[in-house]
Amino acid sequence: MLFFSLIILILFNFIYSLDNGLGKTPQMGWNSWNHFGCSINETIIRSTTDALISTGLAQAGYTYVNIDDCWASSRDLKTNFIIPDPIGFPSGIASLADYVHSRGLLFGLYSDAGYNTCAGRPGSFGYEEIDAHVYAQWKVDYLKYDNCHSFLTNKTIKERYERMRDALNHTGRPIFYSACEWGDMLPALWFRTIANSWRTTGDINDDWLSMLLNIDINDLFADFAAPHGFNDPDMLEIGNGGMTLNEYRTHMSLWSITKAPLLIGCDVRTISKESLEILTNSEVIAVNQDSLGIQGKKKRIDLVYNTEVWAGPLADGSKAVLAFNRANNITQTILVLFTDLGWQLTSQVKVRDLWLHKDLGEFQGNYTAYNIESHGVQMLKMTLITL
Template structure:
């Protein structure tokens, strides 16, 4: 009898102190305002962005969250402590903005912080978690990005501060995707699974090749902690912001896809080049990211002499997603993928498909060689076992 009581208490404890929203079976896809606009946001931009996601086909490709980052809030009501949207940028209020986004068939996200202020100095949610969560639910918010600035005066651990908002969100009864932006400081991948749907493993990305590589390399260290309903987050996509070449942006998209990273567009989708649109909407590349198995692909071979890598991860249909990646400057290179590295035999015959070219490359035995991969380029492949 004591065992049954103890077991019941344990079940009750776990149901209270765990994330309970059913969201994030695959990595989230959408758009976030920060990388391109920073604090220069307003409801007109958000309206136009929602419209552009529809008009460009991005929404149909899977980018459904429209997320307003920092700087949307101004203060708190001195009587109710309710958060007050910035009256200049968002005069119609956030409930009205959420209604507009929803009317376009999309989902609406907001930003807050686990400290006393946001990173831009707007009101944080520490000490107001239930109040804020309830007002988000009333506004029909679908997504919360929760940052980690100005936490010093709280005297609470990072874990405790993020748990407080998790529990407040659970109490609203509204499923709200919980994106924890802790910057990877306390190795959140190891212990965040019961707290959030995704967790930042890195500091903020910038629109530069080295920044992008640093973030995905750090993120790769925690590959074994990702699974459906909880994914590692090396930060948002910079594709289309202009700081990298088209080749580098395709590599960026390939790495985020095979790593099961959130695909959150960070450029101005109202003014997309055709090339950027094609990178962001490649259905076969997106399918790798959104594969139902939800296992993060990772580095399986590193060639330090030539500065090349092979990444791989399993897919739900039994095939493998494989990335042949040339990190080197200047020179084009040949990269060999050994089938035993993928868990197959040296005698195995494998069908290989190039996901960027949408082209079957043929059947190969023992290994596949990617020829002439340009500097900073990558070939994203789907490999399917034909015979052992």
């Protein structure tokens, strides 16, 4: 009985999704939290907006400028309207949104499905219609909705997130809805009708093991992601300095092949050339933004050598493939079997390296990825040759 109930749930999720016209591909942009935390103000947001353009990140597809927690201070006692922090945002949020829009980008805010945000600022529970109305007036394009301080609400997670979904839809303004429930109640199984993306994990930290933990958990729910609703293993840490460039390249590769949101979490005003090159690789981004929208996942795991092969289909019939060396301090060779990709043992396949931007040739039956560094990947596009 449980099995059939799960099948019905899966079919329902894939037939029905949040009907706001957004999220056909995973969202791309920048978020303030990973680098700045609560130390944010309108000057940082304006200069970050400018930097997204001057660095070429906006042209590469990073179009959302999202303020996370700590922008709000209180509520107006008469109207219950949310009031921005007068010290950090003296010009107001509407003015800031107008500036972001004047630069050709989109503007996002943060709130919470509880009484308070995680940092103790006013949450939206009980004020969903009011807050959504105000966000629409301010011309907000994106809402990240967290789940702190909610245990006394006497409402289920589903009910609280549905209330904000409905409130946003009532405004008549398309607002991307990013649910941050941390994966506690397995939202991937039932969030498709509620949000455009949903967190499947706890918060990411800027280190190798945290990044691996989040992407491994996210992989468990690969079959529940599709256009207009994507699994979210949290934001990118590339450029914050806690991992090597090789590890950041792996981070970007894993997030791209799994159709995770690509939300930059570093200070793009001072970003290094090397980090910028990772974030703006057009061929890697194209995998993430592929119109088919099917999440890539693990296809082969070698526990002896601690290597993996990840793969996912693309709209043109080709496959995105990762040969991934998870091992410490050892360079390894990784075999990619075409049968693991759903092709025949005798298949002839054209292979391209997406980080080197280089065609590697044609191969039959399998492909061998040589000299993959510790914590590194070779990211490939494989195309079946029709004879």
